[in-house]
Amino acid sequence: MHIDSRLPKGISVLNPYRNSSDVLTWSDAFYERFYSDTKKRRMILGINPGRLGAGQTGIPFTDTKRLYERFGLGSSENQVHETSSAYIYRMIDAFGGAELFYSRFLVSSICPLGFVAQNNGKYLNYNYYDSEQLQKAVTPFIVRCMEEQLLWPIERDVVYCLGTGKNLKFLTKLNSTYGWFGRIVSLEHPRYIMQYKLGQIDAYIAKYLIEFGTS
Numbered sequence: 226m227h228i229d230s231r232l233p234k235g236i237s238v239l240n241p242y243r244n245s246s247d248v249l250t251w252s253d254a255f256y257e258r259f260y261s262d263t264k265k266r267r268m269i270l271g272i273n274p275g276r277l278g279a280g281q282t283g284i285p286f287t288d289t290k291r292l293y294e295r296f297g298l299g300s301s302e303n304q305v306h307e308t309s310s311a312y313i314y315r316m317i318d319a320f321g322g323a324e325l326f327y328s329r330f331l332v333s334s335i336c337p338l339g340f341v342a343q344n345n346g347k348y349l350n351y352n353y354y355d356s357e358q359l360q361k362a363v364t365p366f367i368v369r370c371m372e373e374q375l376l377w378p379i380e381r382d383v384v385y386c387l388g389t390g391k392n393l394k395f396l397t398k399l400n401s402t403y404g405w406f407g408r409i410v411s412l413e414h415p416r417y418i419m420q421y422k423l424g425q426i427d428a429y430i431a432k433y434l435i436e437f438g439t440s
Contacts, residue, residue: 226370228338230362236351239280239339251298252283258296259327265378266331268406269385272392272414274339275350277307285332286313286415295323312415316430320437330437331379335386335396336363337370354391368399375405382407385436388414410436 228238241248274280278288282299288307291314293299317326340351340359353367354360375381384406386393393411400406413422418429 226337228363228366230365232340232362233356233358235342236356236359237341237343237348239274239276239341241274241280241283247299248281248283251292254298255284255287255292255296259323260331263378264328265380266329267380267383267385268374269330269332269387270392270396271309271332271334271387273334273336273353275307275309276339276341276348277305278310279334280339281305285334286310308419309415312419312426312430315426316433319430319434330385331374331377333374335371335392336367338366352391354395360395364399368403371399371405372403381405384409386411388417412436 226240226242232238242252271285274285279285281289282292284292286307286309287295288305288310289299290304290306291310293301293304295314313332314323317323320326336353340353340355341348342351343349351359353363384396384400386396386409389411392414393409397409400409412433413429418426422429
């Protein structure tokens, strides 16, 4: 998995699969456990991997803390916490647990690789839509990855988009062009909920569960 296009100056690709042999071991074990069948699933699409979540583990919305505590992968040392991962696994528990949840849904991202920008010597998360130039550069990669994933047993009647703003707008545009899904259901992104609506977390989880068909 790689991006061929030239990216804007100061933006780098976050590709955990190339940077760590551990990531390949963890992701292989995870997908073998939850997806080694031919059952159809609906897709849940985030934005792109972040430094503290899938950028560390290769598994969407799964940080090293959840990876070790939930699945016994990785190590108890140097664990990294991502707020989006904390929300997703709290929601998964409310849904009925990981085995049930992953038997019904494939969690992915509109852009399967993430990005970082360097600022005063520090690397910060950067989303594919944070600049028009980056979005244009990675669109062919996004389309290619989506069409590859849709070769898997995916239910196409509906897709769930995490993010009600730019992520939804971009997916809607692509879907109108390529006709991938019958309809798009948008849900507030976990990071937004954890940062701005933490006091209402149970209400947002209930909303997720309703849309996912459990309530």
